Amino acid sequence: MDIKLSKLAILTPLIGLAVAWKLFMFAIYANLFVYPIYDSQGMYQGEQQIVRPSTYLFLAGIVVFGLAALYGQRLALRARELAGIDNSLARAAHRFGTLAVIVSLVAGAIYAIGNFLGAFNQYIDREENLLIRLFDVYIPILLATGLVVYILLRAFVFRKQVAKGSKKTGMSDSEKALGLGYAVPIIFTAIAIIFGLVVYDITRTNLQVWVWVIIQVIIASGILLGTRFSTRAKSAVAAPARPRATLAAGAANLNFVLSIIFGSFVSIMAFAFGADAIEKLRIYPPYVEPLPGEEAVYDWSWQVAPFTVSWFIEQMIPALILLFLAAAGTYLSITERNKAAAIKSAKSKAK
Secondary structure: OHHHHHHHHHHHHHHHHHHHHHHHHHHHHHHOOOOEEEOOOOOEEEEOOOOOHHHHHHHHHHHHHHHHHHHHHHHHHHHHHHHOOOOHHHHHHHHHHHHHHHHHHHHHHHHHHHHHHHOOOOEOOOOOOHHHHHHHHHHHHHHHHHHHHHHHHHHHOOOOOOOOOOOOOOOOHHHHHHHHHHHHHHHHHHHHHHHHHHHHHHHOOOOOHHHHHHHHHHHHHHHHHHHHHHHHHHOOOOOOOOOOOHHHHHHHHHHHHHHHHHHHHHHHHHHHHHHHHHHOOEEOOOOOOOOOOOOOOOOOOOEEOOOOHHHHHHHHHHHHHHHHHHHHHHHHHHHHHOHHHHHHHHHHHHO
């Protein structure tokens, strides 16, 4: 049972990755239908004033992967509880789940900051619909921030302990301080980002020096408060470290890192190839050479080509194969490396 649970813990984040890839591809495809606006002189004026579906499709992909990684970590903790904290397969599943959680946190942070930076100069010299701005920029940033804080606290603070002889009672003052140490800097950074956007939306000019100063003061205050809470949590009595064979652990860790590097690199290739395949559906009109004495007329629009079997085989299938290779390679490299130890542990329990 614990072997199956450990394997499910490894498989769950990989399934989340596959679903996130699919949502990301839908988001990139949806962006093909958001057209830019130019004036009569051909000057760029910004994009259409709509709530872009891609904004929430990207967020949905990050949410799915983050929650899958979080659930995978919980399954791994349960497997370690059943099989023992020193069980190699359960421990590998736990490490992989934790790494997947960290990747989801980084993705959520990049999403929020990317939305913040992309919100500037979207609509130049035009009145902007405030409701669209709210749902296209502000709410996604708040949702991404809430996701990051939730996963952080659930994954690293308010989780079940697997140390030998540990019992989960109530939340101690140390755990409360640790939770605040994680959450406060992120919340303060989100406040600073929202403040900067509000100032920009009101003034419609680039942020002045003193506004940036205020933003940095808010962020620095969050870091200082977070450090204070973290120090309070760190001052609590720590559990004694378990002895381990240094050389053996180093070799195991090296193989684990190499397998993760392989999976990460191939996953990035799958996302990049998929995005490139969808981008090739954007068809620009051919340039027409003007007649002598006539001004050149530029058509800045494009058309979206329909899906075809040849496009799917030549462009999209390679990305799908890479995604499968990343998921299967990561899963097999982790489970096969710990297969002997898992079987040995199961036999010893059967006796």
